[in-house]
Amino acid sequence: MSAYNMTSTHPAVFLLMGIPGLQHLHIWISIPFCSAYTLALLGNSTLLFIIRADAALHEPMYLFLAMLAAIDLVLSSSTLPKMLAIFWFRDQEISFYGCLVQMFFLHSFSIMESAVLLAMAFDRYVAICKPLHYTTILTKPLIIKIGMTAVARAVTLMTPLPFLLRRFHYCRGPVIAHCYCEHMAVVRLACGDTRFNNIYGIAVAMFIVVLDLLFVILSYIFILQAVLQLASQEARYKAFGTCVSHISAILAFYTPVVISSVMHRVARQAAPHVHILLANFYLLFPPMVNPIIYGVKTKQIRDRFLGLFLRKDAKGE
Numbered sequence: 001m002s003a004y005n006m007t008s009t010h011p012a013v014f015l016l017m018g019i020p021g022l023q024h025l026h027i028w029i030s031i032p033f034c035s036a037y038t039l040a041l042l043g044n045s046t047l048l049f050i051i052r053a054d055a056a057l058h059e060p061m062y063l064f065l066a067m068l069a070a071i072d073l074v075l076s077s078s079t080l081p082k083m084l085a086i087f088w089f090r091d092q093e094i095s096f097y098g099c100l101v102q103m104f105f106l107h108s109f110s111i112m113e114s115a116v117l118l119a120m121a122f123d124r125y126v127a128i129c130k131p132l133h134y135t136t137i138l139t140k141p142l143i144i145k146i147g148m149t150a151v152a153r154a155v156t157l158m159t160p161l162p163f164l165l166r167r168f169h170y171c172r173g174p175v176i177a178h179c180y181c182e183h184m185a186v187v188r189l190a191c192g193d194t195r196f197n198n199i200y201g202i203a204v205a206m207f208i209v210v211l212d213l214l215f216v217i218l219s220y221i222f223i224l225q226a227v228l229q230l231a232s233q234e235a236r237y238k239a240f241g242t243c244v245s246h247i248s249a250i251l252a253f254y255t256p257v258v259i260s261s262v263m264h265r266v267a268r269q270a271a272p273h274v275h276i277l278l279a280n281f282y283l284l285f286p287p288m289v290n291p292i293i294y295g296v297k298t299k300q301i302r303d304r305f306l307g308l309f310l311r312k313d314a315k316g317e
Helices: 023-053 060-077 080-091 095-129 132-136 140-158 160-166 185-187 195-228 233-241 246-267 272-297 299-316
Strands: 015-016 092-097
Touching: 015 095, 015 272, 023 060, 023 080, 023 272, 023 299, 060 080, 060 095, 060 140, 060 246, 060 272, 060 299, 092 095, 095 132, 095 140, 095 185, 095 195, 095 246, 140 160, 140 195, 160 185, 160 195, 185 195, 195 233, 195 246, 246 272, 272 299
Parallel strands: none
Antiparallel strands: 015 092
8 A cells, every 4th residue: 555655745656547437348448549549650650760761752732741650650549558558458557757757748748739730731731722832932941940839839838737746745545547647637636726727727728729729710712812813614623632631630630629629518427438538549540540540641742651552562573
């Protein structure tokens, strides 16, 4: 029991329950989780390798895609290995500071992903609405600045959380009813006045989702206006075709967020495992499907991917 004794302000370790109410199914649940994580690792690593290896893909659209793939790798790897350890080995312990680090990476990289999806919307806007100025507007220095801004925004917004959580006394015990250290799941164990944490967490989430989605929607309003002004139907179809992958990635990222938010408010009486499964879906789905979306819909990526394996087959023969 010594491992669970309280220090001056917090427990030495937290215990992650996994999926409350479905512990007896953890082994079976781990199968789709492990499969999705494997697909995310293989798909995003392959995307990064292809973009890095081919100089023709060192263009703004693909550089943003490389950022998205790197973020997805970190986002899924910050939670899935520990989650699978819970499912397979019942390794529920996570140190207090390990929990804070996991929480910081989880929320920070989610914010970064939203920022990169917004940057990709800007890329499509410039490509379609200002095609003659595309290379002069989206220069590599600007892309680097956009990437650094995305990181700075996420780190600035998330850095206060670990310090805010350190000041609490956790009198409600060390058991977190979740698969990973999510901010509000940790706050629920704390005693004292947690109103600021509640307000801050909601404010950051609303700020990111509303602001980024607003600018994405504005970008596509301008894109739609520009496309409808094109003379031929073929040109319109081609212009829209360049946006399909990005729109799919936007839907893959934001749809689970919206569904989870609605479920928390509309179906408050739903079993806890329903909300936790939705939260896990939000973490697993975008990293798994983004490489598939861009691999299938983007000709340049698809051609490089097929060429990579065709060369290997030719060498094997």
